[in-house]
Amino acid sequence: MSNCRHNPLKPYPATIVKIIDETPDVKTFQMVFDDPAVMESFRQKPGQVAQLSVFGVGEATISITSSPTRKGILEFSVKKVGMLTSALHCLEPGTKVGIRGPYGNHFPYEVMKGKDLLFIGGGIGLAPLRALIDFVLAEENRGDYGKIDIIYGARSMDDLCFKYDILDRWPQMPGTTVYTTIDRAEPGWEGHVGFVPAYLEEINPSPENKYAITCGPPIMIKFVLQALEKMGFSDDQVITTLELKMKCGIGKCGRCNIGSKYVCLDGPVFYLSQLKQLPPEF
Amino acid sequence: MSELMKIQENLRETARKLLANGEASLVIGYALGSEVSRVVPAFISREDEVDRLVWNPLCINNLAKYLLDYRHEPGKVAVVVKGCDSRAIIRLLQDNQITREKVIILGIPCPGLINPDLVAARLDPGAQITVAAVSKQDFSLQTGEGTFTFTRDEALLKKCRDCEQHTPVIADFMLGEEIPPNDPGDPFVAVKTLEELPVEERSAYWDKQFSRCLRCYACRNVCPACTCRECVFDQAEPCWVAKANNLPENTAFHLIRAFHVAGRCVDCGECERVCPVNIPLSLLNRKILKDMKDLFNVPTPGTSLEELPPLGAFTKSDPDEFM
Amino acid sequence: MKAYTITRDNLGAWLDALARDYTLIAPVREEESVSLFKPVSGFAEINLGYTNSTVSPKGWLFPQTEEMFFFSTGGDQITLADAQTPGPAVLFGLRPCDIKGILALDPVFNGAYQDCYYQKRRQDTILVGLSCTRVERDCFCTSMGGGPTDGGGADLLLTEIDGGYGIEVLTPRGEKLVNRYQQYFDADRENRVIPAREELGKKLAGHFTRNVDTTGLKEFLDQHFELPYWGELARRCLGCGICTYICPTCHCFDIFDQSPDGESGVRSRCWDSCMFSHFTRMAGGHNPRPTQKERVRNRFLHKLKYHRDRYNLDGCVGCGRCVTRCPVNIDIRQIIADLQEVARHE
Numbered sequence: 001m002s003n004c005r006h007n008p009l010k011p012y013p014a015t016i017v018k019i020i021d022e023t024p025d026v027k028t029f030q031m032v033f034d035d036p037a038v039m040e041s042f043r044q045k046p047g048q049v050a051q052l053s054v055f056g057v058g059e060a061t062i063s064i065t066s067s068p069t070r071k072g073i074l075e076f077s078v079k080k081v082g083m084l085t086s087a088l089h090c091l092e093p094g095t096k097v098g099i100r101g102p103y104g105n106h107f108p109y110e111v112m113k114g115k116d117l118l119f120i121g122g123g124i125g126l127a128p129l130r131a132l133i134d135f136v137l138a139e140e141n142r143g144d145y146g147k148i149d150i151i152y153g154a155r156s157m158d159d160l161c162f163k164y165d166i167l168d169r170w171p172q173m174p175g176t177t178v179y180t181t182i183d184r185a186e187p188g189w190e191g192h193v194g195f196v197p198a199y200l201e202e203i204n205p206s207p208e209n210k211y212a213i214t215c216g217p218p219i220m221i222k223f224v225l226q227a228l229e230k231m232g233f234s235d236d237q238v239i240t241t242l243e244l245k246m247k248c249g250i251g252k253c254g255r256c257n258i259g260s261k262y263v264c265l266d267g268p269v270f271y272l273s274q275l276k277q278l279p280p281e282f
Numbered sequence: 283m284s285e286l287m288k289i290q291e292n293l294r295e296t297a298r299k300l301l302a303n304g305e306a307s308l309v310i311g312y313a314l315g316s317e318v319s320r321v322v323p324a325f326i327s328r329e330d331e332v333d334r335l336v337w338n339p340l341c342i343n344n345l346a347k348y349l350l351d352y353r354h355e356p357g358k359v360a361v362v363v364k365g366c367d368s369r370a371i372i373r374l375l376q377d378n379q380i381t382r383e384k385v386i387i388l389g390i391p392c393p394g395l396i397n398p399d400l401v402a403a404r405l406d407p408g409a410q411i412t413v414a415a416v417s418k419q420d421f422s423l424q425t426g427e428g429t430f431t432f433t434r435d436e437a438l439l440k441k442c443r444d445c446e447q448h449t450p451v452i453a454d455f456m457l458g459e460e461i462p463p464n465d466p467g468d469p470f471v472a473v474k475t476l477e478e479l480p481v482e483e484r485s486a487y488w489d490k491q492f493s494r495c496l497r498c499y500a501c502r503n504v505c506p507a508c509t510c511r512e513c514v515f516d517q518a519e520p521c522w523v524a525k526a527n528n529l530p531e532n533t534a535f536h537l538i539r540a541f542h543v544a545g546r547c548v549d550c551g552e553c554e555r556v557c558p559v560n561i562p563l564s565l566l567n568r569k570i571l572k573d574m575k576d577l578f579n580v581p582t583p584g585t586s587l588e589e590l591p592p593l594g595a596f597t598k599s600d601p602d603e604f605m
Numbered sequence: 606m607k608a609y610t611i612t613r614d615n616l617g618a619w620l621d622a623l624a625r626d627y628t629l630i631a632p633v634r635e636e637e638s639v640s641l642f643k644p645v646s647g648f649a650e651i652n653l654g655y656t657n658s659t660v661s662p663k664g665w666l667f668p669q670t671e672e673m674f675f676f677s678t679g680g681d682q683i684t685l686a687d688a689q690t691p692g693p694a695v696l697f698g699l700r701p702c703d704i705k706g707i708l709a710l711d712p713v714f715n716g717a718y719q720d721c722y723y724q725k726r727r728q729d730t731i732l733v734g735l736s737c738t739r740v741e742r743d744c745f746c747t748s749m750g751g752g753p754t755d756g757g758g759a760d761l762l763l764t765e766i767d768g769g770y771g772i773e774v775l776t777p778r779g780e781k782l783v784n785r786y787q788q789y790f791d792a793d794r795e796n797r798v799i800p801a802r803e804e805l806g807k808k809l810a811g812h813f814t815r816n817v818d819t820t821g822l823k824e825f826l827d828q829h830f831e832l833p834y835w836g837e838l839a840r841r842c843l844g845c846g847i848c849t850y851i852c853p854t855c856h857c858f859d860i861f862d863q864s865p866d867g868e869s870g871v872r873s874r875c876w877d878s879c880m881f882s883h884f885t886r887m888a889g890g891h892n893p894r895p896t897q898k899e900r901v902r903n904r905f906l907h908k909l910k911y912h913r914d915r916y917n918l919d920g921c922v923g924c925g926r927c928v929t930r931c932p933v934n935i936d937i938r939q940i941i942a943d944l945q946e947v948a949r950h951e
């Protein structure tokens with residue numbers, strides 16, 4: 001029997017250094033481990049998740065939204081939906097929290113090399129995609145990937161996450177196009193109006209030499225997948241990331257299984273072809 | 283033919299008719315279980331399945347609460363109830379959990395049930411009961427291997443010893459001859475014995491019981507008075523009872539539950555039956571039942587549709603010594 | 606492997622000594638027909654007249670509630686302190702099915718991420734098995750690859766023999782324990798312990814009233830996730846946690862914090878149950894297993910398929926506890942038989 005050198009269920013203390021209000025119910029938390037050695041050894045890959053602790057309240061699984069190319073800091077974008085995320089939203093910069101991870105698999109960025117990438121996000125669903133977007137757009141990686149298209153939508157202007165990225169930073173990157181849409185017209189918005197799947201069909205990207213990576217509300221994903229299929233994307237060209245209730249994050253607590261697979265170990269990133277092999281329990 | 287077998291025939295015929303003429307879309311009753319000593323709740327929606335329905339002294343489960351699973355579905359549901367179970371129907375009706383028009387009550391006057399452990403100990407588990415009969419003295423069960431007789435004194439199920447209503451208090455079809463209530467004696471003997479103990483001993487008694495609670499919530503899930511859309515014990519915020527399994531939390535769980543069903547518990551005994559670690563939950567509920575009777579002079583809840591739960595109704599004659 | 610014998614009197618004395626030197630966990634009769642594994646102070650508290658404890662003994666290695674660590678926040682610091690672990694222990698009187706249950710839990714708490722809490726307790730606990738002397742009506746271990754005298758996985762295996770017990774040493778750790786208390790044991794000079802156990806095993810094998818055949822079942826389930834059978838079965842399920850809590854192989858847990866003052870407190874874990882509706886319900890309300898049908902199916906697929914997919918081990922050891930205690934007669938033996946029947950008609 002092997003010895004336990006490191007306790008994976010015990011988080012490392014970390015500090016919230018900055019909080020960015022993204023939308024009325026989404027905040028991005030910048031966090032730094034208190035121990036610089038932990039910060040150095042925490043090597044997440046785009047698409048992985050972590051367990052965030054608010055001590056006294058509990059833990060929640062949150063995807064890491066910052067790219068590993070951004071050193072010395074971790075970002076988590078959190079929508080206020082439950083007890084833990086509500087508690088997080090009440091915190092101030094300087095508060096001590098806990099982080100453990102990184103958990104799960106990651107976007108297949110090695111396989112994606114040499115390809116064009118089409119990102120399709122809705123609402124807070126852009127958070128896990130953002131880690132990969134910034135990874136491939138990072139100077140050291142940009143040459144490995146082709147054209148980057150980002151289609152992103154939210155219910156309203158207010159509900160657009162990462163406004164600086166989508167409206168300002170990413171559109172200025174070479175070989176990058178950002179298509180932003182909101183569900184209903186409103187004063188002050190001059191961009192596209194309509195749902196993400198419809199916008200996708202309007203843009204009608206070619207599946208050639210391309211991977212499509214999507215994340216968003218289940219209803220959006222459903223129609224995005226239909227649209228992609230219509231455009232000729234194969235199930236091996238479409239990648240998504242799942243969110244299920246998790247507690248341990250390490251394949252013990254038995255909660256996030258879809259059939260024999262644990263989302264915390266075998267996911268959260270799945271090719272559509274893999275998803276179609278799984279029972280419909282997600 | 284024994285009265286039990288007549289009832290079984292009657293039950294099957296009634297179920298067949300209800301399904302055939304479309305009056306009921308589902309009949310909830312009992313069928314033979316995985317072994318001779320067990321029956322299972324059965325959900326019959328096709329005429330050709332009605333012969334699965336059985337009536338024998340092993341039909342212990344209270345089926346009333348299953349009605350909740352079908353309350354939003356079209357069609358009427360017929361359900362088999364014994365005397366004790368029928369009080370649960372009244373519970374659900376009074377609590378507006380089910381509507382009278384959507385339920386067909388198949389009442390069975392029940393002469394008392396048998397302790398399944400004794401049946402398991404004597405009969406081959408693979409055998410099937412073909413004929414059952416109950417007399418004032420004994421139970422007799424016939425299988426392919428012969429007829430097995432159990433004296434009522436040794437084999438009567440514990441909860442049946444204090445039976446108040448053999449005959450259902452409410453029914454659309456009474457499937458057998460009414461059995462007049464017998465004098466069960468004082469159902470509160472055990473409560474009184476415990477009440478007479480010094481407080482330290484009473485406390486020690488319940489500590490011993492609650493400390494082995496697994497918090498599996500079977501008592502709550504089976505209870506016809508537990509119908510909250512979201513149970514307080516499932517609420518994360520506010521957290522009334524922590525998930526930790528220890529004596530203080532377990533005690534809080536049982537006492538809160540007992541008070542939540544106070545004046546509404548119909549004394550069907552299901553909570554005690556299902557408890558995997560044999561916590562005497564009926565004793566706890568009967569303490570409250572006894573207090574309710576002493577304070578408000580009311581019958582056991584569920585005895586009549588008109589008699590509202592005393593804690594759910596106000597009258598000027600309510601005791602007010604706390605004011 | 607070596608074998609010894611011990612007289613009844615010496616067994617009592619040995620257990621008293623074990624209780625002095627270790628935390629001794631053994632079966633205790635709590636109530637009529639309720640026996641539980643608990644820490645005991647000596648032989649007098651132990652009841653060996655049980656076949657299966659009401660709740661499986663997994664709770665010693667994976668407690669129903671286990672404190673993981675304490676936290677305290679003060680100023681701009683946060684301190685995490687490990688909870689105490691119990692130290693050297695002897696888990697005495699394990700029936701063979703429960704030993705297999707522990708073997709089924711081992712890979713769950715092992716693997717790429719080591720579960721330190723389980724590992725520590727597992728390393729610190731000596732497992733002493735006890736061959737069955739009778740077969741209860743719900744037992745079916747022989748159908749799940751076990752046997753009533755098949756103690757593989759324990760450190761020592763005791764078997765009742767004429768005049769006392771035979772003891773087989775199954776591991777070096779077991780050997781060490783016997784050596785430490787050698788004054789209580791006699792060498793098995795006539796080599797009667799192993800034959801006696803084998804004899805008992807053969808005798809008991811004929812006492813099982815219900816055998817089930819899982820041949821080909823996993824392969825069928827691999828291909829058939831949606832079956833109307835699950836919906837029918839789930840109609841009567843109460844959605845309680847009895848089966849999962851008394852099961853020797855169920856391992857689902859929840860993690861929660863308790864903090865009376867909001868500044869310091871404890872993080873613990875506790876058993877949870879896939880039968881509960883909120884088990885998979887997410888904060889936003891979405892529930893991937895929204896009805897009891899999905900939940901019942903998940904539990905039985907876990908036992909009959911998922912555990913084998915992940916660890917190549919059966920997720921059920923045939924202890925029969927869930928069969929005995931389910932209030933609505935959801936009987937895994939019957940389910941296996943029913944599914945085989947469904948498979949024949951597919």
